[in-house]
Amino acid sequence: MASQSKENYLKALFHLDQKDKAISVTELGKVMEVKKSSVTNMVKKLAESGWLKYEKYQPIRLTKKGRKAAALIIRKHRLTEMFLVTKMGFGWEEVHDIAEQMEHIDSPILFDKMDELMDSPRFDPHGSPIPSKDGTLHATHFYPLDSFKQNDIVLLKALRHSEHTFLEYLNSKELKLHEQIAIHSIEPFDKSMIVSYGKHTHVVLSATISTNLMCEKVGDI
Amino acid sequence: MASQSKENYLKALFHLDQKDKAISVTELGKVMEVKKSSVTNMVKKLAESGWLKYEKYQPIRLTKKGRKAAALIIRKHRLTEMFLVTKMGFGWEEVHDIAEQMEHIDSPILFDKMDELMDSPRFDPHGSPIPSKDGTLHATHFYPLDSFKQNDIVLLKALRHSEHTFLEYLNSKELKLHEQIAIHSIEPFDKSMIVSYGKHTHVVLSATISTNLMCEKVGDI
DNA sequence: AAAATTTGTTAGTTATAGCTAACTTATTAA
DNA sequence: TTAATAAGTTAGCTATAACTAACAAATTTT
Ligand SMILES: [Mn+2]
Ligand SMILES: [Mn+2]
Ligand SMILES: [Mn+2]
Ligand SMILES: [Mn+2]
Secondary structure, three states: OOOHHHHHHHHHHHHHHHOOOOEOHHHHHHHHOOOHHHHHHHHHHHHHOOOEEOOOOOOEEEOHHHHHHHHHHHHHHHHHHHHHHHOOOOOOOOOHHHHHHHOOOOOHHHHHHHHHHOOOOOEOOOOOEOOOOOOOOOOOOOEEHHHOOOOEEEEEEEEOOOOHHHHHHHHHOOOOOOOEEEEEEEOOOOOOEEEEEOOEEEEEEOHHHHOOEEEEEEEEO | OOOHHHHHHHHHHHHHHHOOOOEOHHHHHHHHOOOHHHHHHHHHHHHHOOOEEOOOOOOEEEOHHHHHHHHHHHHHHHHHHHHHHHHHOOOOOOOHHHHHHHOOOOOHHHHHHHHHHOOOOOEOOOOOEOOOOOOOOOOOOOEEHHHOOOOEEEEEEEEOOOOHHHHHHHHHOOOOOOOEEEEEEEOOOOOOEEEEEOOEEEEEEOHHHHOOEEEEEEEEO
């Protein structure tokens, strides 16, 4: 495959691509934390190798080949995260930084073995879907908690992002994936919610939190 | 730590250092599979960072700091190999190439966790000692099978090298680590041996093989 | 429509890590 | 002890991947 840096660009491009709006040099530069000139340079090289299409001043478009390559890197990342949590006993807040490095390891047998030992998991520890071996990423249909109504009962299925501090916060609240959450009320002023889940009753969740909790409705109170 | 390339140089230097003769630019170049000029260049940089001492035309000498850093990389390599074999079900012939990449992963918690899950193993799957967390490498006292005599009974404790083809050969002979080997006779002409071990009786081992099987005497026939 | 701002490109620089070719120093053989 | 060979260094080149500074194109505001 490509270099570590190119692989990280492909991954970033894949994520921007999912947001189905045109991918700009500026945006890619922000995600990659490099200057725009560096992006222009790299994008030219990636285009030469057929990972994407690029014309001066035009949006960047991933090719089929580029999308598949990116999905397979993300597969390695997410399989690793799941392996670290389910087979090695790491917390979900510890695994991203390790996976960020492991995703560049070139060893089909390593990731095939992880997949086998876990019986082909479909989601990573943060609820993100794991692309299949052919590079297909199944779409999920989860919605942010703040899009549901009073008296809805939902399951927490995924997190919109998985920053360390956010995961630590959820740990402190003992809020885990697949937990059932009942929405008692929504404060109209600041959109904060009063919810119950597990052993916790009538907990307040700010809108900042609830907007990052991706859920699925399963019933009413 | 240093770059991946620098880490590989340190590892190579550590191995050459074990052979307690002066380390030359030429030799290091051979091990690293780079030209001598590339070595001179890199050695200058490593010296600047204090990993080794270097003066023009003089042998290269690792510093204490360099030796410790190298040992800790080797620790990561060998812990990984052992983890892959004992916890993931890989064969001892499959793990070196993966460990060669994993040894560069910067994550103390990952390797601490492996260590913990395996109860601090002292040897890797090929019988090489695993340096301790403080960078100490315990010396082993194993000798090649061809240095023992007729009627000696020995244990196979380590391999001198672990090339894929050699390991496959041992697999085909069902010869495993910690196996008890009885030496029935030694052919004076080519130093080949007739030995028994496990379910196998009176197997012929060429000198090429026996010189790479590191053993420890445990008795007589 | 002109001005201001944002977006994107180009040119030139740096660091890393390799290479070849030419040269120098050290060692070994004649 | 000279000549040949081996070992090691230097200078200059390449590729990757970042950077800054200057500029050009596109878009937005006035
Ligand atoms: Mn992650
Ligand atoms: Mn990465
Ligand atoms: Mn190894
Ligand atoms: Mn390595």
